[in-house]
Amino acid sequence: MSDNIQDFSDLAALQEADRRHHLHPFTDPQALVSAPPFIVDNAKGVFIEGQNIRVLDAMAGLGCVNIGYGRKEMADVASAMMQKLSYYHSFAAVSNPPAAALCEKLASLAPGDLNKVFFANSGSEANESVIKLVHMYWQLKGQADKRIFISRDFAYHGSTIAASALNGLTAMHSPFGIETSGSVEHVTAPFWYRFGGELSPNDFGIQAAKSIEDKILELGPDNVAAFIGEPIQGTLGAIIPPDSYWPEVERICRKYNVLLVADEVVTGFGRTGTWFAQEKFGFQADIMTLAKGLSSGYQPISAVIINDDIASVVTEKPEVLQHGFTTSAHPVAAAVALKNIEIIEREGLVERVAGEIGTYFAEIIGALSDHPLVGEVRICGLCCGIELAKNKATREQYPYEFSLCNHVSQAAIGQRIIVRPGGNVVMMFPPLIIEKSEIDMLAKGLRIALDHVYGMLVAEGMAG
Numbered sequence: 001m002s003d004n005i006q007d008f009s010d011l012a013a014l015q016e017a018d019r020r021h022h023l024h025p026f027t028d029p030q031a032l033v034s035a036p037p038f039i040v041d042n043a044k045g046v047f048i049e050g051q052n053i054r055v056l057d058a059m060a061g062l063g064c065v066n067i068g069y070g071r072k073e074m075a076d077v078a079s080a081m082m083q084k085l086s087y088y089h090s091f092a093a094v095s096n097p098p099a100a101a102l103c104e105k106l107a108s109l110a111p112g113d114l115n116k117v118f119f120a121n122s123g124s125e126a127n128e129s130v131i132k133l134v135h136m137y138w139q140l141k142g143q144a145d146k147r148i149f150i151s152r153d154f155a156y157h158g159s160t161i162a163a164s165a166l167n168g169l170t171a172m173h174s175p176f177g178i179e180t181s182g183s184v185e186h187v188t189a190p191f192w193y194r195f196g197g198e199l200s201p202n203d204f205g206i207q208a209a210k211s212i213e214d215k216i217l218e219l220g221p222d223n224v225a226a227f228i229g230e231p232i233q234g235t236l237g238a239i240i241p242p243d244s245y246w247p248e249v250e251r252i253c254r255k256y257n258v259l260l261v262a263d264e265v266v267t268g269f270g271r272t273g274t275w276f277a278q279e280k281f282g283f284q285a286d287i288m289t290l291a292k293g294l295s296s297g298y299q300p301i302s303a304v305i306i307n308d309d310i311a312s313v314v315t316e317k318p319e320v321l322q323h324g325f326t327t328s329a330h331p332v333a334a335a336v337a338l339k340n341i342e343i344i345e346r347e348g349l350v351e352r353v354a355g356e357i358g359t360y361f362a363e364i365i366g367a368l369s370d371h372p373l374v375g376e377v378r379i380c381g382l383c384c385g386i387e388l389a390k391n392k393a394t395r396e397q398y399p400y401e402f403s404l405c406n407h408v409s410q411a412a413i414g415q416r417i418i419v420r421p422g423g424n425v426v427m428m429f430p431p432l433i434i435e436k437s438e439i440d441m442l443a444k445g446l447r448i449a450l451d452h453v454y455g456m457l458v459a460e461g462m463a464g
């Protein structure tokens, strides 16, 4: 390879360098033994490209590239800000123009009295910051025993230690010896398709919310600090709750004086057809976390927005907030986030998801529910989970060991489409700028991929 570190022309050398030296997140290292890493080197709109392959990215990266890839005006803003103020910190009452403007903008967009913003760099850090702010709030209120967080099965709130403990995925606890007992309790996810049995979705939504009330009563309301949830559980199945769920969760939290935290890291910035999914599902959180769509992945930036009550409690005493990051409120990231929001507003992307494009997506992708391998297609805005099932009537699943979703996503790559497997669900969270013709391409490619996997099951005599 050339001595010039910016010379990226030798693909084989880059793959080898990466294979030797890159410890990849959420990657089975064996996958890199059998095949080199796939090197993505450019992206535009809804397409990513690498190794001479161009693929429609129906996952918007990791559900983050809301405005699509490769926008010049985003690059221009980053470049201009980098030349003007490449960095300065926000500790000790210092700020910078884009950070000041961004927190005001976020307060104006956020529902209710979510008005005060703490900046971090990732969704994990935002949720980690929530845990500290909530502990601080209850201590200052003289209720220091209120320390337990209630979260849910299948939840994903990040990968730092405390955020991992919030996750409802034991696979993320055991390799690191992360203990949840005493700090986080998990309750039922509002996952009607899997756990709703004979109940109607709305009756099941009430039952799933009641599992929170039961847990609060079991632990004692004086020990419960907060309930945290993603309005739609994205990471493992695009779990779209029944309409009855969130208003009931809010009622329960209010009744027992438990703070309600909405992790809108995925659902924020238009993905469900409203700026934030709280508006869609009809509830108001006390704290909201944001990342991903805040900058559409153009820069690492995240935010915690707290309501007026929490803000007044945590700021009332002349004591230094013992929390923060070197790059909190980074001027370049803040400028990029502001431009991202400007684009979402200017192009009416939220309205687009609520209107024509969301409706088209629901119609065209929803039609895949007639496929013999598909039990249900769940869609809310541009969040989609295609649940594979062995028996449509009983909602019986194929065994996880069949890895059917992995096979579907592999076959989809053959059709030049990226979707994400999660358990028995094929997920899509495409950029909000996706066009009708691209949705057609998705539906067509996915049907071929589903046919392929179903054909394999039939050939082996294992189809439901």
Ligand SMILES: Cc1ncc(COP(=O)(O)O)c(C=O)c1O
Pocket: 062, 121, 122, 123, 124, 125, 127, 156, 157, 158, 159, 230, 234, 235, 263, 264, 265, 266, 291, 292
């Ligand atoms: C709902 C939710 N919260 C938090 C996170 C963690 O965000 P990050 O990967 O930026 O730390 C994610 C990431 O996928 C997420 O989906």
